[in-house]
Amino acid sequence: MNWNISNNLYKEACKLMPGGVNSPVRSGRAVGFEPLFIKKANGCHITDEDGNVYIDYVGSWGPLILGHSHPEVVAALRDVVDRGTSYGIPTRLEIEMARKVVEMVPAIDMVRMVNSGTEAAMSAIRLARGYTGRKKIIKFNGCYHGHADSLLVKSGSGLMTFGIPGTPGIPEEIVEHTISLPYNDLEAVRQAMGSVGEEVAAIIVEPVAANMGVVLPRVGYLEGLRRICTEHGSLLIFDEVITGFRIAPGGAQQLFGVMPDLTCLGKIIGGGLPVGAYGGKKEIMEHVAPLGPVYQAGTLSGNPLAMCAGLSMLNVLSRGGIYEQIEEMNTYMCVGLEEAANSAGVPMTINRIASLGCGFFTKGPVIDLESAAKSDTESYAIFFREMLKRGVYLAPSQFEAFFVSAAHEKEDIDRTIQAAFDALKVVGQSCPSGEREKV
Numbered sequence: 001m002n003w004n005i006s007n008n009l010y011k012e013a014c015k016l017m018p019g020g021v022n023s024p025v026r027s028g029r030a031v032g033f034e035p036l037f038i039k040k041a042n043g044c045h046i047t048d049e050d051g052n053v054y055i056d057y058v059g060s061w062g063p064l065i066l067g068h069s070h071p072e073v074v075a076a077l078r079d080v081v082d083r084g085t086s087y088g089i090p091t092r093l094e095i096e097m098a099r100k101v102v103e104m105v106p107a108i109d110m111v112r113m114v115n116s117g118t119e120a121a122m123s124a125i126r127l128a129r130g131y132t133g134r135k136k137i138i139k140f141n142g143c144y145h146g147h148a149d150s151l152l153v154k155s156g157s158g159l160m161t162f163g164i165p166g167t168p169g170i171p172e173e174i175v176e177h178t179i180s181l182p183y184n185d186l187e188a189v190r191q192a193m194g195s196v197g198e199e200v201a202a203i204i205v206e207p208v209a210a211n212m213g214v215v216l217p218r219v220g221y222l223e224g225l226r227r228i229c230t231e232h233g234s235l236l237i238f239d240e241v242i243t244g245f246r247i248a249p250g251g252a253q254q255l256f257g258v259m260p261d262l263t264c265l266g267k268i269i270g271g272g273l274p275v276g277a278y279g280g281k282k283e284i285m286e287h288v289a290p291l292g293p294v295y296q297a298g299t300l301s302g303n304p305l306a307m308c309a310g311l312s313m314l315n316v317l318s319r320g321g322i323y324e325q326i327e328e329m330n331t332y333m334c335v336g337l338e339e340a341a342n343s344a345g346v347p348m349t350i351n352r353i354a355s356l357g358c359g360f361f362t363k364g365p366v367i368d369l370e371s372a373a374k375s376d377t378e379s380y381a382i383f384f385r386e387m388l389k390r391g392v393y394l395a396p397s398q399f400e401a402f403f404v405s406a407a408h409e410k411e412d413i414d415r416t417i418q419a420a421f422d423a424l425k426v427v428g429q430s431c432p433s434g435e436r437e438k439v
C-alpha cells in the first residue's frame with residue numbers, strides 16, 4: 001500500500017495546523033503513523049487520497065451508525081440545501097427534531113440543540129449548577145465529556161493517548177469544584193457524597209464509558225448513582241453523546257432502565273453534521289433562557305442542514321430492525337477477534353455492547369481507567385498498522401471504541417477477522433514489552 005499523497009498532504013497540513021489536524025487523536029502519533037487524508041466514503045468504506053480503500057471502524061468517531069453517505073441522509077440534505085443553510089430564525093425542522101428526540105429518549109421532555117457534544121455537556125453542567133444553586137460536580141476517571149474547562153479532568157482517550165495528565169490553560173480555581181472518582185466504584189461516590197453531597201450540583205457519567213476504550217457499567221452501578229443523587233438533591237447527568245441512539249434507540253437510559261435528570265446528546269443526533277443537544281425534565285429545562293435565567297445560546301444552533309441530516313438518520317433508526325442487525329455483526333466480529341488473539345497467544349480483553357467494542361491488549365478484566373491503562377499500547381500500535389496494511393481502518397488509539405455500522409456486511413467482517421488473524425500473529429511475534437504469554 002502506498003501513502004505518498006497522504007504523506008505529502010500531511011507535511012503541508014503540519015505547516016498550517018497544529019499537528020496537521022483539527023482534533024488530536026486523528027493524528028496517528030500514538031500508533032506511529034502519519035494520518036491518512038480521506039477523499040470519499042461510502043457505506044463502511046473510506047477511500048484515501050492515494051486511492052486505497054479501507055473498511056472503516058471509526059465512522060467519524062460514532063455518528064455514522066448507518067455508514068457513510070447513507071442515501072436517505074444525502075437526499076434529505078440535497079433537498080434542504082437549496083433553501084438556504086441557516087437563518088437564525090425558527091424553522092419547522094427544529095420542531096420535528098425536538099419531537100423525535102423527545103419520542104425516542106425516555107428521560108427527555110424538553111430539549112435544546114447545540115453544535116457539539118462539548119457544548120451539550122458544558123451547558124448541562126451550567127444548567128445543573130444554575131438549577132441547584134450548588135458548585136461542585138462529580139465525574140469519573142476516564143470519562144470524557146468534551147473539552148470544556150471544568151470537565152477536562154482525568155478525561156479519557158485524547159489525554160490518555162498522549163499521556164497528558166491534565167492540561168495547561170485551565171486554572172486550578174476552575175477545576176477546584178470538579179471531583180473525579182474511579183468509574184464503577186459506588187463506594188467512592190458514597191464517601192464523596194457523604195462529605196460534600198450538599199454542595200454537589202450534579203454527577204455526570206458516561207452510562208457506558210466509551211472514551212477509555214469501552215467499559216461497561218457494573219450491574220447496579222447506574223441504579224446506585226441514581227439513588228445517591230436523589231438522596232442528596234443532586235442531578236444525575238447521563239452523557240449519552242456516544243451511547244445515545246447507538247446502544248438502543250433511547251440510549252443507555254432505555255437499555256438499563258435508569259432515568260437521569262439531564263441527558264447530553266451528540267454524534268448520531270447530527271447524522272454526520274456538527275450537532276449536540278441537552279435535555280431532560282421540563283421543570284429543569286424551564287430554567288434555560290429565555291424561559292429561565294440560565295444563559296446558553298448558539299448562532300448556528302438548530303440550523304436546517306444539521307437538523308435535516310440528524311432527523312433523517314433518526315427516522316431511519318426508529319424504523320426498527322437495525323440495532324439487532326448491527327449487534328449481531330459486532331458479536332460475530334468480537335468472537336472472531338477473540339479467536340484470532342487466542343491463536344496468536346496475545347492477551348486481549350474484548351469489551352462489547354450493542355455496536356460498540358474495544359479489544360484491550362491486556363489480560364483484563366477492564367472495568368475502569370486503571371485496568372484499561374494496563375493495556376500494552378505498543379502492541380496496539382503494531383496491530384493498528386498491520387490492520388491498516390490489510391485494508392482495515394481502526395481508531396489510531398488503544399483507548400477508543402470501534403464502531404460497527406449498519407453498512408458493515410458479513411463479508412466485511414470476515415475480511416476484518418482474517419486481517420486480525422494475520423495482524424495479531426505479527427503482534428505476537430514482536431511482543432514489544434515481553435508481555436506475551438500462552439493463553
Ligand SMILES: *Cc1c(COP(=O)(O)O)cnc(C)c1O
Nearest residue numbers: 116117118144145146239241242
Ligand atoms: C465525543 C464526546 C463528547 C464531545 O463531543 P464533541 O462533539 O466532540 O464536542 C462528549 N461526551 C462524550 C461521551 C463523547 O463521546
